[in-house]
Every structure is written in C-alpha cells, then in structure tokens.
Amino acid sequence: MTLPxxxxxxxxxxxxxPEVVVRALAEPELRGLARPVVIGDAARLARAAEICGVDVRIKPVAEPAEASGDPGVIDVLDVGGIPPGLPFGERSEIAGEGAYRYVARAAELALAGQVQAICTAPLNKAALHAAGHRYPGHTELLAELCGVPEVSMMLSTGQVRVIHVTTHIGLVDAIERIDPGLVERTVRRGHRTMVDAGIAAPRIAVCGINPHAGENGLFGRGEEESKIDPALEICRADGIDAQGPLPADTVFFRAGRGDFDLVVAMYHDQGHGPVKILGLEAGVNITVGLPVIRTSVDHGTAFDIAGTGRAEAGSMIEALRQASALAGKP
Structure with a gap:
C-alpha cells in the first residue's frame, strides 16, 4: 500500500x-508504479475489455484505499450512469454528464488526499456542453473544481516539453489576453515544474507572437516588446534562464535537438502543432498550477474508431507513468 x-x-x-484505459491498465509494467483506481462506469469498462480482447477482471471498489493494483484486475469506483446500449462514436449528453461526474469525483478524492494524482482519459467538449457544463476542457474544469484562478497546460514528449501562455481561446483573443504578468507567471510555473522534475537549472525558450519574433518591429505592432520582454527581464533578474522572445519557426527544432528543456508557447496551436507532429501517441498533457497532480492523454475521443478495438493506449500508458513519477516525489 506504499505505492501512490x-x-x-x-x-x-x-x-x-474506456478502451485506452483497459488496455493501459492491463500492462504489467504499470503495476509496480502505482495503484490505479478508475473513476467511471464498471459495465462500460467490461464492454471495452471485451471489444479489445483484454483479459482483465473489473472489480468495483467503494473507495481508493480498497484498490489492490493486483495483476489482471482493474479496480473501479463505479459512478455508473451509462446505459448498456449507449452507442460508441456518437455525441451523447449522457456521456458528457458522466465524464463531468468522473472528473468531479476524482478532484474531490485528490483534494481529500485519498489519491495522489489524477490521470484523465479524453472527454468530448460538445458532449460536456450539451450536459450543461460549459468548460473549454479538462484544464479549466479542474481549475474551478480545485478553486485555482489560473493554471497552465504543459505538453510533454520524449523530445520536447511545451507550456502555454494561453490555450482554448481564439487567436485574436489570445493576443489580446497576453500581457507581461501572464507571461511571467507562466514562465515561473514552467520553471518550478522543471525543477520539481529534477532539472536543477532548466533552460527555457520563450516564443514570440509574430513571425520571426517581430523582426525588431518589422512584423506586428510591438507585441514582443510590450508583452514579453518586460516579463523576461523580471524572470532573468530572479535567476531563471528564460531566453527570448525567439522565432517559433525554429525554436522547436532547437528544443528537439536538446538546446532547451522547456518551450513557452504563446497560444494553443503554436505549441500543439509541433508536439502533435511527433504523433498523437507521443504526448502527455500535464496541468501545471493545480494543488493536485494531473496528467492526461494528448488526444481526443476519436469517435471515428471508438468501439472498434483499434485505439492505441501509448499516450495513456505514458500519462500514467508520468503521474506515478510525479506522485512519488516528496
């Protein structure tokens, strides 16, 4: 019972x-890292195991302390609520409500200290909204559930780590929202996360907003000078190695070859695009700034293949691995 x-x-x-969860939790390598307990619907997980041909036993538990982590067993805190005949691959208000309830219960357990981390499978934003829960995604939902006014999204792969200043808002709105205070807080959150991960002096690259990071005022309206430079001056004065603003069209190549430990992206697609090109199974989403550890797969609900048994579990396995490593730190 010493495992997180x-x-x-x-x-x-x-x-x-459901499919990526059962596939991942059937992997023997994860059993020595943590005691996972699924928050979801036991019958749906059993159906997913059948679809995937995974030989596991679904065992309902009343609380996380009952989770054994035994090989061949998936412990489930059964929230229920999913009709047996609910179709795969179709947006459903019922499924959206279920997804919300699983996250809410997980946050409650984490804040109470009954679990040491949260690892999330993908939800569908349209289904979440149809159920009356108007959040852009997991990140914002968990921030509200945990009572945190501001968090950051970090994507982590074997080659590149990226933290975002803005995420799920339109590009025009993102540029307007970016200011020196937000950039500074994001850099600091990223720096602290890297230090906690064991990198004593992380090298941080900060992207510009405009092509070529503005080319000394040639492109844009001085956003680099007014929104980014002041933040980096403060961070550097505190000993943080934050370089930039740098052109986003080359900085990810440089990070991939090892020049930087972390890239700070100004908006969603600036950071997500380079990570996604490495493969949807390569990335893990980490929410930075919560009072609890949260990792996630970096892919969506994939309605086009849901229920076919073709879903790969690589991203979920890596998300669980990283959650276990972070939860195991003092």
Whole structure:
C-alpha cells in the first residue's frame, strides 16, 4: 500500500476512453508504479475489455484505499450512469454528464488526499456542453473544481516539453489576453515544474507572437516588446534562464535537438502543432498550477474508431507513468 493511488477518469463513454484505459491498465509494467483506481462506469469498462480482447477482471471498489493494483484486475469506483446500449462514436449528453461526474469525483478524492494524482482519459467538449457544463476542457474544469484562478497546460514528449501562455481561446483573443504578468507567471510555473522534475537549472525558450519574433518591429505592432520582454527581464533578474522572445519557426527544432528543456508557447496551436507532429501517441498533457497532480492523454475521443478495438493506449500508458513519477516525489 506504499505505492501512490491514482484516480484514472474514464472520459467520454462514447469515445475511446474506456478502451485506452483497459488496455493501459492491463500492462504489467504499470503495476509496480502505482495503484490505479478508475473513476467511471464498471459495465462500460467490461464492454471495452471485451471489444479489445483484454483479459482483465473489473472489480468495483467503494473507495481508493480498497484498490489492490493486483495483476489482471482493474479496480473501479463505479459512478455508473451509462446505459448498456449507449452507442460508441456518437455525441451523447449522457456521456458528457458522466465524464463531468468522473472528473468531479476524482478532484474531490485528490483534494481529500485519498489519491495522489489524477490521470484523465479524453472527454468530448460538445458532449460536456450539451450536459450543461460549459468548460473549454479538462484544464479549466479542474481549475474551478480545485478553486485555482489560473493554471497552465504543459505538453510533454520524449523530445520536447511545451507550456502555454494561453490555450482554448481564439487567436485574436489570445493576443489580446497576453500581457507581461501572464507571461511571467507562466514562465515561473514552467520553471518550478522543471525543477520539481529534477532539472536543477532548466533552460527555457520563450516564443514570440509574430513571425520571426517581430523582426525588431518589422512584423506586428510591438507585441514582443510590450508583452514579453518586460516579463523576461523580471524572470532573468530572479535567476531563471528564460531566453527570448525567439522565432517559433525554429525554436522547436532547437528544443528537439536538446538546446532547451522547456518551450513557452504563446497560444494553443503554436505549441500543439509541433508536439502533435511527433504523433498523437507521443504526448502527455500535464496541468501545471493545480494543488493536485494531473496528467492526461494528448488526444481526443476519436469517435471515428471508438468501439472498434483499434485505439492505441501509448499516450495513456505514458500519462500514467508520468503521474506515478510525479506522485512519488516528496
């Protein structure tokens, strides 16, 4: 019982979440790292195991302390609520409500200290909204559930780590929202996360907003000078190695070859695009700034293949591995 307990949310029941969860938790390598307990629907998980041909036993538990982590067993805190005949691959208000309830229960358990981390399977934003929960995604939902006014999204792969100043808002709105205070807080959150991960002096690259990081005022309206430079001056004065603003069209190549430990992206696609090109199974999403550890797959519900048994579990396995490593730190 010394291994950390991890709440694994099942995600949208109509998507690939149940399949990637059962595939990942059937992997023997994860059993020595943590005691996972799925927050979801036991019957749906059993159906997913059948679809995937995974030989596991679904065992309902009343609380995380009952999770054994035994080989061949998936411990489930059964929230229920999913009808047996709910179709895969179709947006469903019922599935959206279920996905919300799994995350809410996981946050409650984490804040109470009953689990040491949360690892989330994908939810569908449209289904979440149809159920009346108007959040852009997991990141913002967990921030509210945990009472935190501001968090950051970090994507982590074997080659590149990226933290975002803004995420789920339009490009025009993102540029307007970026200011020196937000940039400074994001850099600091990223720096602290890298130090906690064992990198004593992280090298941080900060992207510009405009092509060529503005080319000394040639492009844009001085956003680099007014929104980014002041923040970096403060961070450097505190000993943080934050370089930039740098052109985003070359900085990810440089990070990939090892020049930087972390890239700070100004908006969603600036950071997500380079990570996604490495493969949807390569990335893990980490929410930085919560009072609890949270990792996630870096892919969506994949309605086009949900229920077929074709979903790959690589990203979920890596998300669980990273959650276990972070939860094991003092």
């Amino acid at each position: 307990a991890i709440a694994v949310t099942m995600g949208d029941a109509a998507g690939v979440g």
